[in-house]
Amino acid sequence: MTPPDMPVEWEAWIRGKRQNPPTEEEIQRNYAKMMKTIHRAKELEQKYASASPKFEENVLPRTRREFPEYPEYEIIPGEKTETDDKKK
Numbered sequence: 001m002t003p004p005d006m007p008v009e010w011e012a013w014i015r016g017k018r019q020n021p022p023t024e025e026e027i028q029r030n031y032a033k034m035m036k037t038i039h040r041a042k043e044l045e046q047k048y049a050s051a052s053p054k055f056e057e058n059v060l061p062r063t064r065r066e067f068p069e070y071p072e073y074e075i076i077p078g079e080k081t082e083t084d085d086k087k088k
Contacts, residue, residue: 007022007027007030007031008030009022009026009027009030010022010027
C-alpha cells in the first residue's frame, strides 16, 4: 500500500463531501496515522509470513460429505420407506 498522490482530505473537499478545506495540521496528522498503519501492517506481514507455512500444514483437506439421511424423513417426497412399513 502506498500513500495517495492527493491527500484524501483535499479530495473529499473537492468532491463536496466536506464543507471546509482541510488544514495543514489535519493533513499532517492524518498522514502520520496512515504511515503508522502501513508500517504496522508490514511488521505484521513479516511476523506472520514465517508462521503461514506451519498453518497450511495443519489444515485438513476438505472432503465432500454425503447429504445426511434420517429414517424419519422421506428421501423422495411421497415415496414410502422401510420405516413407514414398520410403523404400520
